[in-house]
Amino acid sequence: MSTTTATPPAVTDEEAVTAADAFDRMAAAIESVARCDPVTVRLLLTAFAGGGHVLLEDLPGMGKTTLARALAAVTGGTVRRVQCTPDLLPSDVTGVTIFNQDTREFEFHPGPVFANVVIVDEINRTSPKTQSALLEVMQEEQVTVDGVAHRVPRPFLVVATQNPVEMQGTFPLPEAQLDRFLMRLSLGYPGEEAELSLMRGRSLPAADRLAPVLDAAEMGRLGGIAERVAFADPVYEYVLRLAQRTRRHPRLRAGVSMRASIALCRAARMHAVADGRGFVTPDDVKALAVPVWGHRLVPLSGAAAAGEAAELLDALLAEVPVPGPDGRPR
Template structure:
């Protein structure tokens, strides 16, 4: 259906998001806002970098996402000796058929969990660049498309840096969002300490299938964005590019990613139009890992502080400037 998304479509999409979020929260003790951001990235067709300490539930969250979206999931444990072919796959000669056959690697799944991505070499990290951008891998000159929907959920520990290979800016730019799970609430942690059980990700029932996920993306593409909201996002981007504490602000890819995610964020809230509040909510997770401070790569806390300052300095359009 062409044209602008309708209110009825937005309400149905919000109901789907609510059901997916409730299912994931039954298996992973994460803040509801974080769960909804992960779902927003998935439905937008983006990838997520989960940066937090060990034992915070990063892998469980990714496995729960695969379960509720009815997709397949594969896990890659990154180590310094991991090879690119261990991720993408390899071509092997079959002596019986006398032909070369492609044996797909673990990226051929709907949700690919890449644990401790910064513990593998830059050469292997770069093997993910094509598949994250093009949703295909090329082996021996032959392209092989991965299943859709497709999401890479990579994890890394921001504290223990010995023996790691920091992700370059080009690799970070392939992730739609960088998220930190944080500690669970006091009541939730007490419940776990008392032996309270969570649903195993493998026991979750799918809430939607691949066709329904594609339908969400199609509706989000028709969510209305008023011109003042576009201009607001651009002013925010330009402010990062002129920021005295930054060597480089956000790129054009970052502004496009922000607008795509804002449409899905609005849809998840039951609206067929984007507001400045959608933009504000997404600036830290979508732009934080793309900043290049003068002092070196920005951690989550430093990036959040910088972007809070940018949001405070750039006035948002008022309601009269934000027609639907």
Template sequence: MSSTTAESPLVTGEEVESAAQVFERMAAAIGTAARCAPATVRLVLTAFAAGGHVLLEDLPGMGKTTLARALAAVTGGTASRVQCTPDLLPSDITGVTIFNERSREFEFHPGPVFANVVIVDEINRALPRTQSALLEVMQEKQVTVDGKAHPVPHPFLVVATQNPVELEGTFPLPEAQLDRFLMRLSLGYPGEDAELSLMRGLAPASPEDLAAVLDGAGMARLVGVAERVTFAEPVYDYVLRLAQRTRRHPRLRAGVSMRATIALCRAARMHVLADARAHVTPDDVKALAGPLWGHRLVPLSGAATAGETAELLDDVLADVPVPPPFGNRR
């Protein structure tokens, strides 16, 4: 039994091929500016197309901001940047209403969240009340100031960064905030050839010089195609059983939320589409479990490291059998 219906026809081979080519062109363009692993670039593109947000947890100087700016350029969108500090106020992010003496009316002055790609650098340096200012806009795609809702542009993506080893003067993100991020990724060090090129002064392309590959309307069409990718009932059941296993794991205080299971299904469709396929398999679920669920797990020991959550997820994936016809139940 498939998840598609008569009202949602199966995706065609031509649509799949066209979507995969778009992803390939965007990834190639970003790769000329951001020197990071192609797999990471594709994951960030998948998150953006799936309507999710990304937390980049890495050391300084790895190209996190460059990657986000390049993403905005190839999708024909606008980009803004917020440098988080302890004195940053929520209104510095969302915007503020100011009284206009000339018109004798209050006017809303939008903050930096009113862009297609919002780069929030060192998010864990902001005070918790400022971090919480992002909760509404990340979930609802709007901010409410003085009782009035203001929608942000579409598509909308928050790319937040944090340094995983520097703890002084930082405020760890609470579980509710982490759950708003579709993926947590690490860029890692560039390859030897890429780093040698940078050392020799062979600068990569500037993100601002990249041509747009896709606009908002094109992104909407891409999402429409992804929604018709086949997601068989046994794969839905597999995702659910994995989630339930995280909620019952003896070393976890909290497993993944319902938001996490829905997000994985949505991202999996976009993931296979980018790979020129039209069917989600358990292998796709396994490939996305780390980036999508790792930061949502809460171990009994307290704050989790990426290595610890990766180990716990490996246990979960090993414990839950792959359903037929993809595998044999134990």
């Protein structure tokens, strides 16, 4: 007896317009309290709605924490912050089981990862042992303590920050840890008018006071719409050709993994939803290649700096033929 898998219904025009409107409203709310590039805000929302995690690589004092708090506020979620130090223990992040003298039973006390948005500040300042405590929760959205698995709330996003300049006293993230991040983003400096306004003491509204735009259920519906976005075979093949080029590049010790290819396809679906479309185009892939793949490249010289990764991927995007409307490269 043969079984067939039902094809999910295509994304309707009404669903696409509604989803794009939700992204626009969330982005507008975040931009009202965080002075950063609108493109970065939309990429962060794309990662969150798509179930991915983000590594913010930037200088101190650029508004990374404010951006993460604003993201939690517009989605009605909770936010917790972990300040990484060399003596931070894995149990300080995940939680610990403590014996209750009154009940004569062991009780689990959850750590700061039990929130919708978890800010892991200066992740490369803590030891590899503590860094590895985040691997399970970032991949499986659960924490195992004393053999018992504890689910974290959904939606769940880890926003980790690291300083790209000051390297003393840091522990570089291993490739396995970097691969858990869907995107690596940078806020950059604000525009001149925005910085002048802040220098004059005109403070922005507090991120925590933002009214929720969507709740957890509505964020889940966005993810459901993204799963039904049409992804044509020529675009899949385009992603594969790009991935294969990274694996054969003379300046790279290792190209992107299969997980990275899947991550780019998943992010491209959500990127299309944010743009009000029910189908993925090669432009979605181009827009996401650097933030999704840049931190996963391993150059011969060592870890990939953001600028070097962007240069390599931009060159590959210019070399690999883009599929046309008929599916053939052009």
